[in-house]
Every structure is written in C-alpha cells, then in structure tokens.
Amino acid sequence: MSDFWPVYVNLPDGRTTWGRLRSQHRGTDGHWYCSVEVTLPASAVHRAPGVEYSGVPRLPMGPDQDDGAGWAHTGAGTESLIHYRSCPAATGAPHLTIVTTASAREILASTRGNACPRCRPRLPDPEPRLSRELRRRNAQR
Numbered sequence: 001m002s003d004f005w006p007v008y009v010n011l012p013d014g015r016t017t018w019g020r021l022r023s024q025h026r027g028t029d030g031h032w033y034c035s036v037e038v039t040l041p042a043s044a045v046h047r048a049p050g051v052e053y054s055g056v057p058r059l060p061m062g063p064d065q066d067d068g069a070g071w072a073h074t075g076a077g078t079e080s081l082i083h084y085r086s087c088p089a090a091t092g093a094p095h096l097t098i099v100t101t102a103s104a105r106e107i108l109a110s111t112r113g114n115a116c117p118r119c120r121p122r123l124p125d126p127e128p129r130l131s132r133e134l135r136r137r138n139a140q141r
Contacts, residue, residue, distance in 0.1 A: 006122055009038055018101070020070075039070075071104040071121065073097045080112045087119035 009019040020037040027033050047053060070085035074093040082104045083090040090096060099107070105123055107113035115121050 007034075007036065009036055071099050071101060071123070073099045073104065073107055080107060080110075081114055081116045082108055082121055082123075083116040084119045084121050087116055087121075089116055089118045 022035040072083040072090040
C-alpha cells in the first residue's frame with residue numbers, strides 16, 4: 001500500500017488544493033487531526049530562521065507536470081501503468097514519465113492504461129467535494 005492517500009485540502013483563503021494524507025490522529029481535545037503534505041509554489045513557503053536547507057532535494061519537473069500531483073507513467077503500449085511517483089516499481093523503470101493528474105486520468109481511462117498493482121494509485125476526484133462550511137462561506141462572498 002502507498003504511504004499516502006490523495007485528498008483535497010481547504011486552504012484558509014477558501015481555495016482548495018490537492019494534498020497527500022500521511023496519517024490521522026486524535027488530539028487531546030477529542031478532535032481528529034490529519035497530517036497532510038501539500039505542494040505549493042516556492043513563493044508561498046517561508047524558511048524557518050536558523051534551519052539548514054542545503055540537504056533538501058531539488059527535483060526536476062517533467063514537461064507534462066503542472067499540478068505537482070506526483071504521478072508516474074511507465075511502459076508503453078499494453079504494458080502502460082500509472083503509479084504514485086514514490087512507488088518503488090516506478091523507480092528506474094524504462095519509459096518513466098512524470099505526468100499530471102489529468103494525464104494520469106486519461107491514461108487510466110484508455111484501453112492501454114492500468115493502475116500499478118503494487119502501489120494501487122487512487123487519483124482524486126476531478127471535482128473536489130467542498131465541505132458544507134466552505135460552501136456556506138463561498139455563498140456569502
């Protein structure tokens with residue numbers, strides 16, 4: 001199984017972005033909390049003072065990667081697979097391409113595309129389901 005699950009995250013400014021659910025835990029207040037990883041533009045991320053960042057990997061983006069979703073496409077023809085980008089089966093595979101969520105969805109919808117049996121990728125819904133509270137706030141704007 002993958003080490004994350006795709007989710008949509010409601011940002012404080014009302015926008016929704018794609019994220020990776022890593023874990024869930026119950027807080028001491030009795031509420032559930034989620035550890036989520038999101039991909040944001042570098043301009044939205046601010047470094048903490050006194051922390052050394054030289055060891056942070058800088059990964060190249062593929063020509064088709066525009067949403068930071070992290071899907072990998074391997075193979076060709078009838079052996080075409082979609083993986084989570086972190087899937088060990090995709091690492092070093094021939095014909096590896098990083099693709100967008102939309103491209104991954106198109107490949108899976110085609111007769112030649114299949115989901116990797118090892119990581120079993122689950123693409124997020126094309127339309128996020130907004131929470132009732134977020135719909136209420138958006139209606140008030």
